[in-house]
Amino acid sequence: MSSPGGQGGGALSTRGGAGARRMKWALELSLGNTRRDRQGGQGDVMYPIGYSDKPVPDTSVQETDRNLVEKRCWDVALGPLKQIPMNLFIMYMSGNTISIFPIMMVCMMAWRPIQALMSISATFKLLESSSQQWLQGLVYLVGNLLGAALAIYKCQSMGLLPTHSSDWLAFIEPPQRMEIMGGGMVL
């Protein structure tokens, strides 16, 4: 989880969620991992129900783990900010011409922060365990907002935003005529 990807936490949670969605409950009759069983080809070894041949890990929270959680949460919170230099570089490389690749880049750049902002509650849940939860949340939010602003700036520099009067020209109604006039050469 030390990769620069900020979506690690999110992905983790969705993976868990998806797993939960797939089956409400499951009774594992065969012991151990079914997949490993199949791979190992040891399906014929029978154990009593509830018996595991692996030692049960110690799940009690220790002091060193708390530091780790804190670090992990900061990783999540700083993820969007870390991506900004990368985005700047891509922006510079793609240029301002309107063609399929720059458009795809801009879409990606705009979509990722928006997606992250939409699933911000899930990220907050992830950060729940941290003591600096609110600060981390704020940093995460600001990072995503900065990413979105960058995307908007890119759109602006590419001329995709309707900020000029010419963009609204088609909506101007023809002015109403106040006088009626006609005539011509004397017949």
Add this chain to the structure above:
Amino acid sequence: MSWLKYGFAVFLYLLQYTDAVFEDQVGKFDWRQQYVGNVRFAFFDTHSQASKKLLVATEKNIFASLNSRTGELFWRHVDKTGPEGNIDTLLVHGQDAVVVVGNGRVMRCWETNIGGLNWEVVLDTGSFQAAAFVGVQDFVKYVAVVKKSAISFHYLSNGHQKWVENLPDSDTVQYQTVYSDGQEEVLVLGVVPNSHIVVVAYNIEDGEIMKQISVEAPWMSSLEESCVVVGAGILLCVDPITVSLYTLPLYSDQRTEMNQILLQSLDLDVAPGFQPVLTATQPNPARAPLTSFFLQLGPEHHLLLQLKDGIITTLRDFKPSRLAAFATSGEKTVAGVMTPKNETACSINLFTVDTGRRLLDTTVIYHLEPNGGKPSKLYIQAFLKKDDSVGYRAMVQTEDFALTFLQQPGRVVWSREEALAEVVTMEMVDLPLTGTQAELEGEFGKKADGLLAMVLKRLSSQLILLQAWIAHLWKLFYDARKPRNQVKNEITIETLSRDEFNLQKMMVMVTASGKLFGIDSRSGSILWKHYLENIQPNSAFKLMVQRTTAHFPHPPQCTLLVKDKETGLASLHVFNPIFGKKSQISLPALPRPILQSLLLPLMDQDYGKILLLIDDQYKVTAFPSNKNVLQQLQESASSIYFYLVDSSQGRLSGFRLRKDLSTELIWEVVIPAEVQKIVEVKGKRPNEHVHSQGRVMGDRSVLYKYLNPNLLAVVTESTDTHQERSFVGIFLIDGVTGRIIHEAVQRKARGPVHFVHSENWVVYEYWNIKARRVEFSVLELFEGMELYNSTAFSSLDRPHPPQVLQQSYIFPSPISTLEATLTEKGITSRHLLVGLPSGGILSLPKMYLDPRRPEVITEQSREENLIPYAPELPIRTEWFVNYNQTVSRVRGIYTAPSGLESTCLVVAYGLDIYQTRVYPSKQFDVLKDDYDYVLISSVLLGLFFATMISKRLAEVKLLNRAWR
């Protein structure tokens, strides 16, 4: 590298404008009709029995050959317009047709089969008097041409001059006729008005004067009008004052007086005020004329007489009779006489010329058109049947320039409407909805009367629709059983209805002869015609559509204002443009000369637009005029303005309507008539829509257009035509305030100026004298970067003058007319339609005439898609909208929007009429003709099935995996 890139960009840009007609589109939505004009001379080719040629020479300076079986043109020669190309006479002998053109300027001989030129000679100067074939020993060898002071002889075979001789005493004697009957000498007949006749005989071989006699004839003023040669050289004249005939044997030497025969002695009487007309016939120029002749004594009274041995006998008295004509086939000559039968029909009969006996079974019934002109001339084509009896076909020319070709017993083989060779003005009117469509529309128009009644009405109209659909299906089924060629989609007035995209319209055409036509724009067939009698030549016409077809059940209504130039009095003709029927609406009395008319956008309670007529005292008459209209006029009088342009005094004046329908002068601009003359004034077309209020610049700001609906473009030409001092001026004047918004002067330029005024631009064309070339100039008006008032436009509140941009270009061809395309909403880019004298109609993109075309290319101009300035405008062959369908002498182009935004209907009229559609921005709202429906639908279906199959497969796979 940048130039290459730029060049490629321009190429790509131009590529989308290379829009031409494909070969398979020819004639699909365009048609052309060719005309020749009012016929002056017509001859049936009697050279062989099977010949079906009819040679005509017309008032439009056209010499043509028509197919007498179908009425179509074999060939046509269009000469210069005006007196220079005027056809003086047409002589036909065998396969040679001799035409003298331009008051004796040129004589040409045409081969009649294919219309090829045999020879052409330039004649000596002098005004043309007469021409005749001269035969020697039964063989026509020469053409004699008599001019004011000389006679010349030409060989018929090659046009070479045999001899030319001066006519004696040509300053006092008016030589008017030349006569020859195959003898050794040719006679030239002249007259000294109210004194005597001069007869000069020339030797055919060397032109020597054989003899010269003069005979007293103090009553005679013109030989041509009152005399013919009958029999073996006997001059026969009629004098309306003494009511008598005079005879004179031309070959006798001693006579000094003419022999008088009183008509009373023959028991004949001339209708009061009628100039009697003599008609004789000389079937073969190498032989003497026949002894029989027609004498017309009244508008409906003809006589067939015979002059034999100095005695006149009446062979037959035709009373009543409208027209009479001789016709010859081989050795037999017959006379055809048209007699009125009843109000709507005439009968034509054939008579022998030597006895006046009626030939049996030769009656042809000619039905007069209900709203047509009276017959004015009769042409008979006689032929010998196998049993040696005489058969014939007849062509009747009517006052409204129509030609009708009849066959026994009265079948109309073909008819031509030659009035359409001179269309003055036209309008295109939408076709009405069909009865069922109108029924549905009407349902929404009516006032609500209870829920149940509405439901019932809806049900009944749905039932009608169902019935119509079943009837349509039944018709399809019924027609499918019949062989292909029998199924004809005849367009009649009853079956006319609007199509899906409103591409088919009714063309209402007004011709100079006063005949109105309703033509279906899709097929070009004439659906109705209406001849307005008593229309003076060169009257002024103004056609207005008062009510369109959109207001069912009120019928559409057009109003034609006809102003007689002589008296200045005007009359209104109100009619239904779809059926051509005259409306029963009471017309306003117009006792005073009318100066102009003004069609208001205001409507009366019947959805008819109000027409205002301004008389010479600047009083206004409203039509229709009822209480509702007058009340509306009173309410909006203060905002109704009109302008009048008096070209002779160079005065433009603006008036405002008062509540009592009088007017007050509010402005006046005088352009001194001694210096320059106002040629034309044009406002904007009232049905023009401008979609975009501005133009987008390279930096994405907006340059707003100056869209003044009251703007007038006035074009003047200098009265001084000297090369150095002549100029063309253009003034842009606000028609409400009289404010001169812009003026431009093109020095060393000359008219004729053609111009178009539309949107915020004026394009005009003139002749540059100094550089000797045609130039286009474009003026464009812009308000600037900001709109002064974006909701309302009032000419009275416009503090800022517009910015005016101008650019000029060289055009490589002279032009005859100019018009701009017009579309429904004005979104489509504009093209200029340029009628060229060569007969082409060029669709020139307006973006070539853009004063913002830069000389130096910048990033911004490239962004704007501006073409860099080049002085020459190109003519690309694919821009010709009429490919090889030449439109001769195009005088005007009419454009009308269709229901499709991309499509503009175009009618070019002149001598020919050509109708087509143009797509200035290509057909962006319609699928192409060659659109591959099969491919697209098969791909769609294929994808659909592929999706279904793959979905099924995926399901199976998932199930299998779950089971594992």
